[in-house]
């Protein structure tokens with residue numbers, strides 16, 4: 001939701017209309033980043049630069065099962081300080097490189113990976129090490145893959161090669177620096193003539209032999225003051241600098257969340273696009289910029305290098321403040337420099353070699369997108385705030401009267417008395433359970449916000465119980481509960497790193513009283529799902545609108561160490577709470593604003609408080625694509641923009657952006673005018689109704705895409721480079737994308753006054769306009785086409801060779817569609833073939849994990865004068881594969897869900913691009929079907945124009961059964 005507009009802050013400061021850049025540090029305002037960038041600068045100016053870090057060859061040890069290499073590392077600057085290096089290879093070829101200081105004077109934070117990772121990965125035994133004089137080399141997996149890892153000794157460099165080509169290098173530029181723990185020298189008296197301030201900063205003025213590497217001065221080692229906040233640094237300097245190069249990859253993607261392009265522009269080197277590095281420090285940025293490297297609400301430190309030849313990735317499991325410089329000295333290489341405030345070196349190299357492989361490798365580590373409840377893919381209506389039960393009822397009534405489908409009504413912070421979450425304001429919400437039941441009457445849900453700041457009043461049971469349990473985050477003394485300011489005024493933050501908080505938190509969500517002396521949310525029902533906002537955490541009076549870095553969490557870790565994990569832990573435990581409030585558990589829906597690598601396992605995210613401008617609409621599409629390839633598919637931006645009053649044209653275009661976002665929610669700030677779609681004048685109102693209906697008709701396509709994502713990590717939205725990894729012309733394209741594996745290609749319009757749009761087709765294939773069936777033709781080398789894009793038309797094409805399964809009956813909510821019949825659209829390829837998938841299950845429970853689902857494949861093939869369209873059981877066709885943990889070998893076609901929908905029909909079959917009028921259309925073994933043919937362009941022809949169309953009504957087929965339809969030409 002929002003940020004700084006708290007009454008407190010507004011009273012003290014003049015209101016501003018754009019981001020307060022000065023509330024957030026740039027690299028030059030953070031001592032560790034200044035040190036890191038200065039190191040890179042010195043290296044750049046010194047042709048003889050050589051990293052001081054080296055491996056002691058005598059220390060090399062290889063585990064008896066071959067999986068792991070360990071060695072000692074030291075820096076020539078501090079030979080007495082020891083670092084331990086650990087390189088291991090996982091079963092899927094992922095290489096994990098870890099380094100930490102051993103027996104040091106302190107403990108570096110080493111737990112980020114344990115929160116991010118799904119489980120401890122299994123190591124490979126199929127690896128062969130060769131220890132040489134200068135390096136140790138390992139071949140990974142089968143010889144034919146030609147995948148090798150090299151660890152050079154002096155200096156320490158780790159490189160991954162494929163086919164003899166260098167794919168990734170760690171410390172290839174010599175910027176590795178792990179600042180070891182040291183003892184603070186007592187300050188000398190200020191130098192003669194110096195001012196007192198200089199004296200405090202400049203501790204020593206003796207020549208420093210390490211200055212070539214570390215710099216002259218101890219810049220911000222022991223304390224750092226910024227604005228009115230002083231960060232005590234009891235552990236002193238502990239930053240980590242590391243260069244990660246992709247010497248043969250011209251594009252890098254990833255490291256969301258930033259408001260920027262998908263293919264990351266440069267931040268260093270000649271003519272850098274941005275001045276400041278990309279930053280990962282989860283922040284509540286009020287009215288954020290639409291084109292910037294500034295940190296936003298979440299951080300996923302995964303980056304992919306991509307070229308025609310291969311895709312590789314790295315996941316840097318670090319949770320502290322991190323700045324990342326990106327440089328492309330030429331079109332074919334990428335160099336990046338990662339500077340973090342604390343933490344160990346813990347890098348996972350994802351060897352690829354294709355986009356699908358890196359996604360599988362990354363989600364193999366951090367988990368795949370949780371399979372959402374089916375209703376969660378419907379339309380969500382939100383506003384800060386629906387102010388009362390009667391407001392909710394009235395809004396719902398208007399949706400129904402005007403025939404707009406909607407699945408979820410949302411409640412922002414004003415439902416809660418004095419922003420004490422869980423506690424209804426009974427003046428405005430006298431009957432929350434009855435209100436929810438009214439909404440749930442046709443299967444709809446509600447979402448209520450539960451923020452992590454708890455009002456510090458004795459009468460608020462959530463605060464009181466947390467305080468009594470001793471689970472509140474502490475200030476730097478490690479004893480005193482931290483107090484900060486947020487929506488609820490003076491507030492406390494539970495330390496969700498403390499295991500003692502987990503069971504307690506889950507208990508709060510039980511809708512039946514579980515214990516007489518503990519709070520549980522009995523004024524709620526199992527139809528209420530949850531929104532976690534402000535979980536960066538946002539704190540109005542804290543440094544950079546967050547928590548002091550020297551606050552203390554469970555285990556004695558400082559907030560600086562765990563900051564980027566904070567939002568994920570809260571999301572995780574809340575999702576568990578919602579899931580487990582019923583027996584059997586049901587799929588939870590929990591939306592988060594703050595996130596980290598792994599958050600995809602717990603639900604959905606949105607891109608926070610965007611502005612109602614065309615620029616924000618445009619960048620929102622790019623941000624969601626970046627999140628999708630970083631494992632977090634269930635994402636979207638606020639339709640309409642959170643701030644401002646979008647004109648009707650903008651709102652309509654934004655609805656289409658939402659229709660093609662995995663998470664589809666309209667939201668608005670408290671100061672905006674009401675903008676529910678029924679308030680629009682014509683023709684806007686009808687266009688938005690059609691847009692919502694389009695989303696609902698395509699729910700089977702979205703659900704199938706989510707199923708695939710939850711199984712193998714493929715993104716729900718797929719940018720061009722993912723679908724066409726060898727087509728260089730598409731590598732930077734981030735304004736059009738494919739929906740799952742469906743073959744739908746979308747280019748939402750995000751500009752004013754547009755009537756046509758340019759769409760890039762990457763291949764020599766026919767693409768059909770979704771609405772008019774106009775056939776366009778791509779070209780081998782790629783081609784731009786122009787398509788109609790008037791306000792009522794989103795540019796939407798079906799890739800030739802696809803079969804789409806849709807449900808065309810307008811309904812008020814998605815649960816009402818459960819037994820609705822299907823329409824199958826067979827869009828023939830130039831070769832006369834097509835293929836599509838459909839996945840269905842009950843949409844709410846976990847019974848699919850026990851095999852209660854239907855997974856179909858539709859295949860069309862042309863053979864001289866016959867086109868055969870077949871429906872097959874894909875679960876049965878793929879024995880041995882695992883889906884949601886179910887080995888398909890044991891899959892039972894007669895499962896309870898399949899039986900439940902066995903009567904669901906295919907009500908219509910459409911075939912686009914037949915070469916001629918059929919002479920007959922039959923269900924195999926059955927009589928002639930009722931069909932209609934409209935002549936038009938054939939799939940395999942070379943001309944463009946409206947495609948031929950065969951429509952078969954009621955072909956007598958059901959969706960979950962095997963059948964074959966034979967078209968004789």
Ligand SMILES: *[C@@H]1O[C@H](CO)[C@@H](O)[C@H](O)[C@H]1NC(C)=O
Pocket residue numbers: 118496502569572573601
């Ligand atoms: C987070 O989620 C995982 C399951 O993915 C669970 O095993 C772990 O205990 C959770 N951690 C917390 C703090 O809730």
Ligand SMILES: *[C@@H]1O[C@H](CO)[C@@H](O)[C@H](O)[C@H]1NC(C)=O
Pocket residue numbers: 729758760781782783784
């Ligand atoms: C397609 O259009 C884009 C944007 O106008 C342009 O950069 C690109 O070169 C064009 N591609 C082809 C193959 O014409």
